[in-house]
Amino acid sequence: AQSVAQPEDQVNVAEGNPLTVKCTYSVSGNPYLFWYVQYPNRGLQFLLKYITGDNLVKGSYGFEAEFNKSQTSFHLKKPSALVSDSALYFCAVIKIGGTGGSYIPTFGRGTSLIVHP
Amino acid sequence: EPEVTQTPSHQVTQMGQEVILRCVPISNHLYFYWYRQILGQKVEFLVSFYNNEISEKSEIFDDQFSVERPDGSNFTLKIRSTKLEDSAMYFCASSDLEEGEAFFGQGTRLTVV
Structure with missing residues (x-):
């Protein structure tokens, strides 16, 4: 089975500072990894994905994520946080190939990012 | 930009009643999903359709x-x-590829009283 862990319920950062939202995954094969953002009372909005190739993936709104196979991590980062980045962030995984996995996106529990002015 | 639309945005129903939540996926997508989210917490998979x-x-x-x-x-x-x-927020999503990113609707908030 595939799973995603987001170890932090909440991340606090000052505006202008770099931010990191952590995600680790567990699959037996090759993962496709995604980050989504959810603003209050809204749906999930796709930010970026890793499929293959360069481990550093760039996405919307200046966000990027780094795939680290040895640490099974896919942390979301941004060099300079904005107050408007405050939202709920979800990591998701799809397992590609092999057995015991699923193409259904499996989501982490979410991390609330709060950017202080 | 194409988007997934869901109706209604909010549905209140009495316990024991039937409800139908509606979704219009992105037109060229082939894979469809329903998820739910309780109290802004974990997004839980319900079903996929192809x-x-x-x-x-x-x-x-x-x-x-x-x-x-x-x-x-x-x-x-x-x-x-x-x-x-x-009672939860129900999200519809669609994707053009089995392994592609899913695009989500704005959700229907279902309240059962």
Whole structure:
């Protein structure tokens, strides 16, 4: 089975500072990894994905994520946080190939990012 | 930009009543999903749908739930006899590839009283 862990319920950062939202995954094969953002009372909005190739993936709104196979991590980062980045962030995984996995996106529990002015 | 649309945005129903949540996926997408989220917490998979049939479902998706694609555009989730614990935000999503990113609708907030 595939799973995603987001170890932090909440991340606090000052505006202008770099931010990191952590995600680790567990699959037996090759993962496709995604980050989504959810603003209050809204749906999930796709930010970026890793499929293959360069481990550093760039996405919307200046966000990027780094795939680290040895640490099974896919942390979301941004060099300079904005107050408007405050939202709920979800990591998701799809397992590609092999057995015991699923193409259904499996989501982490979410991390609330709060950017202080 | 194409988007997934869901109606209604908010549905209040009495326990034991049937509800139908409606979704219009992005037009060229082939893979459809329903997820739910309780109190802004974890996003839980309910069911996936491809080629006019359920491709996968979770333990949550019991006999009280059903999905249908009645025409070429709509994708519905029916809860036959609602329970208090069905109160949640229900999200529809669609994807053009089996392994592609899913695009989500704005959700339907279901409140069972």
